Amino acid sequence: MRTGLDDVTFDALFRECASDVHAYAISLLGDRPTAEDVTALAFERLYRSRSRLDRRRGTARAWLFAIARNAALDELRRRRRQPQCELEEHRPLERGAARDSGGGWQAALEQVERRAIVRDALSALPLRERELVLLKFHGQLSNAELARALGISESNAGTRLHRALTRLRAQLLELDRKEVA
């Protein structure tokens, strides 16, 4: 039975997920205007179809990211080019500084370097696997929700995620080895 999404729940979902949807979109597409368009389109479509939400088939968050993913893929298909990831390097430093409670500048520097390696490792992943990792981490989706967003079975989603993160791990180790060398 469809339960729908009332206005209060929709507002809560917006407050909770708007930044995550935007982060996913900009990480995948690479430029801010397009990411903003995709984010707005995702919430627009969610609002239009909110009466059709069937909670037995997935959470509202998974549904939102499925819509956002489709919008982002439509944009990719229209552009037919690899996104240029221009990420701001000062952000990790700011976040690291906010998290550090006692490590000081050395811990913050390590964080910046670590995140640079993570960024490079992500960029080296094939687009399909990179998109999966971004969806998992920005969307903060469980494996079941991830499967719902991808429109595939849970076991299939788990297999793909395992493969993507394993490859990411290999990339990180490789980059770290080069860095050390």
Added chain:
Amino acid sequence: MRIVPFPGHDGASTEETWLAELDAALSGADEGPLADSWRELREDVRALAPPMTADFERQLAQRIAERRSHRRTLKVHGTLTRWLHRRGRPLGAAIAAAISVAVVAVVIAGPSQSGPPREAAPAPAFRSAPSASSAGPASAPARVQQLGASVTLTATPSEVQTTADRVARLAVSDGGFVQSSRVQVQQAGTSEANLMLRLPSERLSAAIASLERLAPVRAESQSLQDITDAYDAARRRLADATAERQALLRALSQASTQGQIDSLRERLSQARTAIAQARSALAGVSRRASTAEVEVTVLGDTHAGSEGLTLHRGLEDAGRVLTVTLIVLLLAAAGLVPSALALAALVTGRRAWLRYRRERALD
């Protein structure tokens, strides 16, 4: 040396276990260095994305609020419309379809005006028979036909006699006559009347229609027999007899002896007899063509009613309407089900195609 911690796992862990550990770590349910490593990786990935600007966030919130207020306006003014759009549309379509089916069924079934279904009567070809006395040349190839009909009426046992009398009066009023009749009325058991009518052929259709209005018709049939050959033969016979008499008269005017005269007069007498017989035969064939033989049977039926509804008739009508309704529904299903299946296949195929195209964007 800098070590980039990455949540590893021993080779013995299954994929399911690994995924469960990942979810537990990311949700904060798990503790330990492995879980910490997962959470740190997630935060590193999330930190790489530029945040949403305050302007955009404000614009997005405003846009959603505007849309909601617009929808609320529609809700105030169009509650019923929205209800119809949401829930009533399928219900309304179902009701309209049911009414349509019922109307079609009633139209096809039609109201019952008599009892059980009647036999289909063939349409006779009515042609006016040529005059029996005319012996002139035929200007066009006309067929001479003898028409007949049989009608079975039903009446209550007490009305059999009355109905038979009405049939007889009707025959006379239509310019015909009753050739024979037999009426059998019983207090218990069946009552029946049989009448053989002779009616003008050109008025046969009207007469049958009048008979049908007297009582409910149980059965009806009409027949047609072509008697052109018999008619032509009778005409030729008369013409031959007439021609022979003319020849004998010419011979008599030229006879010179008494013996010839006596012989010719004898033959003339025979010729007059032959002419009379030929005329009689021709008149008989003509009479067959000009009058139709109609057999009328009046059956006494305790369930028969001359007019008005009875439970029996109502049940029969209801059965007929239900049968036609079922047929109409089956026909509709036969047409709609393949269309619905084809539409479903199209929709499913379109969705699969769209999804395939989207996934290809990642390749």
